[in-house]
Amino acid sequence: xxxxxxxxxxxxxxxxxxxxxxxxxxxxxxxxxxxxxxxxxxxxxxxxxxxxxxxxxxxxxxxxxxxxxxxxxxxxxxxxxxxxxxxxxxxxxxxxxxxxxxxxxxxxxxxxxxxxxxxxxxxxxxxxxxxxxxxxxxxxxxxxxxxxxxxxxxxxxxxxxxxxxxxxxxxxxxxxxxxxxxxxxxxxxxxxxxxxxxxxxxxxxxxxxxxxxxxxxxxxxxxxxxxxxxxxxxxxxxxxxxxxxxxxxxx
Amino acid sequence: xxxxxxxxxxxxxxxxxxxxxxxxxxxxxxxxxxxxxxxxxxxxxxxxxxxxxxxxxxxxxxxxxxxxxxxxxxxxxxxxxxxxxxxxxxxxxxxxxxxxxxxxxxxxxxxxxxxxxxxxxxxxxxxxxxxxxxxxxxxxxxxxxxxxxxxxxxxxxxxxxxxxxxxxxxxxxxxxxxxxxxxxxxxxxxxxxxxxxxxxxxxxxxxxxxxxxxxxxxxxxxxxxxxxxxxxxxxxxxxxxxxxxxxxxxxxxxxxxxxxxxxxxxxxxxxxxxxxxxxxxxxxxxxxxxxxxxxxxxxxxxxxxxxxxxxxxxxxxxxxxxxxxxxxxxxxxxxxxxxxxxxxxxxxxxxx
Numbered sequence: 009x010x011x012x013x014x015x016x017x018x019x020x021x022x023x024x025x026x027x028x029x030x031x032x033x034x035x036x037x038x039x040x041x042x043x044x045x046x047x048x049x050x051x052x053x054x055x056x057x058x059x060x061x062x063x064x065x066x067x068x069x070x071x072x073x074x075x076x077x078x079x080x081x082x083x084x085x086x087x088x089x090x091x092x093x094x095x096x097x098x099x100x101x102x103x104x105x106x107x108x109x110x111x112x113x114x115x116x117x118x119x120x121x122x123x124x125x126x127x128x129x130x131x132x133x134x135x136x137x138x139x140x141x142x143x144x145x146x147x148x149x150x151x152x153x154x155x156x157x158x159x160x161x162x163x164x165x166x167x168x169x170x171x172x173x174x175x176x177x178x179x180x181x182x183x184x185x186x187x188x189x190x191x192x193x194x195x196x197x198x199x200x201x202x203x204x205x206x207x208x209x210x211x212x213x214x215x216x217x218x219x220x221x222x223x224x225x226x227x228x229x230x231x232x233x234x235x236x237x238x239x240x241x242x243x244x245x246x247x248x249x250x251x252x253x254x255x256x257x258x259x
Numbered sequence: 260x261x262x263x264x265x266x267x268x269x270x271x272x273x274x275x276x277x278x279x280x281x282x283x284x285x286x287x288x289x290x291x292x293x294x295x296x297x298x299x300x301x302x303x304x305x306x307x308x309x310x311x312x313x314x315x316x317x318x319x320x321x322x323x324x325x326x327x328x329x330x331x332x333x334x335x336x337x338x339x340x341x342x343x344x345x346x347x348x349x350x351x352x353x354x355x356x357x358x359x360x361x362x363x364x365x366x367x368x369x370x371x372x373x374x375x376x377x378x379x380x381x382x383x384x385x386x387x388x389x390x391x392x393x394x395x396x397x398x399x400x401x402x403x404x405x406x407x408x409x410x411x412x413x414x415x416x417x418x419x420x421x422x423x424x425x426x427x428x429x430x431x432x433x434x435x436x437x438x439x440x441x442x443x444x445x446x447x448x449x450x451x452x453x454x455x456x457x458x459x460x461x462x463x464x465x466x467x468x469x470x471x472x473x474x475x476x477x478x479x480x481x482x483x484x485x486x487x488x489x490x491x492x493x494x495x496x497x498x499x500x501x502x503x504x505x506x507x508x509x510x511x512x513x514x515x516x517x518x519x520x521x522x523x524x525x526x527x528x529x530x531x532x533x534x535x536x537x538x539x540x541x542x543x544x545x546x547x548x549x550x551x552x553x554x555x556x557x558x559x560x561x562x563x564x565x566x567x568x569x570x571x572x573x574x575x576x577x578x579x580x581x582x583x584x585x586x587x588x589x590x591x592x593x594x595x596x597x598x599x600x601x602x603x604x605x606x607x608x609x610x611x
Contacts, residue, residue: 078467078468079468079473087469094468095465097461098525107458109451110471111469111471116452121450127450
């Protein structure tokens with residue numbers, strides 16, 4: 009599905025990510041973990057086109073997508089959420105999802121402004137799709153409330169729904185459980201598993217807390233100072249001395 | 260039911276406004292009619308700047324430049340060859356432009372198109388910048404346009420400007436264009452494309468990640484806005500009947516920006532109300548610039564005093580109503596009728 013080939017990202021003298029080699033198969037849920045500042049989000053940004061990697065290539069569905077613009081990459085089927093929630097604050101919940109639907113509507117300014125019949129049909133379909141997405145996460149009742157008035161946990165869910173509205177094949181979640189208590193995190197992990205099945209997704213998720221991802225991921229990569237120090241199944245990771253060292257330090 | 264009622268109310272409102280304009284046009288003096296029509300032109304200009312500033316979040320200060328392009332194009336295209344010969348007495352006009360004469364509606368469209376074309380040329384490099392940097396760049400481009408117009412003697416008659424432009428901007432013409440602009444903006448802003456503009460305004464990074472082609476959306480908005488500015492500039496030229504490069508300085512852009520900010524950044528209703536209020540106040544407060552005689556203090560006239568009033572007004576808005584008169588809300592009948600209903604209810608003993 010997606011693979012990175014020796015991807016490195018340097019900012020001046022700082023190497024945020026070096027020689028990242030990730031390989032994910034279809035319908036897998038893979039975790040990307042590591043301590044603060046390990047380069048997890050930078051890795052995401054190189055995959056989604058926010059940064060152009062200094063070296064290496066990103067291959068998605070057999071296509072080289074290195075250095076393409078973020079919106080073009082989203083069109084190809086990679087969607088993401090953000091670590092610090094980035095909802096559009098002056099729009100309501102439904103509109104937030106509808107903007108993400110725009111990509112697949114394929115309407116220009118003229119058709120859209122003149123409300124031509126073709127546009128109207130597409131707009132109606134988008135609205136139905138957006139509402140069904142909101143319903144599936146229990147946000148349909150709040151469709152017309154301001155997005156930023158939602159409680160934190162729901163805002164996170166809305167971000168995921170918004171990403172789903174672009175109809176992705178690969179979903180990248182950047183710390184979806186940040187700021188959640190253990191109970192909420194568990195529910196979220198169930199939710200992630202369920203959307204994978206329902207929308208036929210492949211998921212790569214960044215998480216800070218190892219316990220949280222252990223349950224949902226089939227495999228995981230561990231980054232520390234930009235270097236991949238381990239990868240394997242949760243059980244292997246749990247026992248890996250290098251991972252323990254990176255997380256807990258050695259005594 | 261409710262939707263139908265609101266549509267009927269809107270139709271009635273539009274008919275009432277059209278009637279009011281017709282009565283005003285027929286009964287008011289020339290000076291008052293002129294102010295009325297100037298408001299309509301400012302509505303077009305304010306909406307075009309609001310599209311950039313309020314809906315796409317692009318801070319541009321280049322509006323006067325695009326207006327200048329529109330005003331010159333339309334003026335030159337509608338003048339007869341004889342009129343052009345009279346205007347260009349220092350240096351003759353380039354021959355192909357001398358003989359080119361178009362009917363007013365076509366010239367108006369050409370004015371918008373040319374302003375839009377200039378926007379494409381300017382927008383490609385300038386729209387890579389953000390916030391204040393974009394404002395400075397567009398301001399610079401507007402000045403460049405003005406300097407070019409001043410120096411292209413055989414094309415624009417330079418600093419002498421153009422005189423005796425036909426007065427096509429009648430009440431019906433300007434108010435039709437204003438109504439068309441309002442309708443266009445409403446349709447655009449409420450469409451899927453309009454939503455992507457607002458997404459770019461609120462959070463560019465998120466918009467890009469959700470598949471919005473940010474550069475394309477910004478360019479489109481910039482070009483549409485410039486088109487409208489060009490049309491507005493052309494209407495202004497055909498109303499004042501003389502234009503020269505000095506008209507199109509930053510002050511003009513500032514006046515439009517004042518309307519947008521006072522009315523509410525991101526509100527079409529706000530721009531319409533703001534345009535009318537500011538235009539009328541500009542004239543109504545003119546007495547402040549004249550010599551005044553208070554009981555003990557006499558002044559010999561302080562030119563520019565009314566601009567002080569506007570500055571104070573702007574400060575009050577910035578302090579107490581940061582988002583302008585309307586914020587980013589639009590007028591709608593439910594809220595409007597709601598105001599009366601609430602008052603009625605409290606008058607009747609506060610039944611809930």
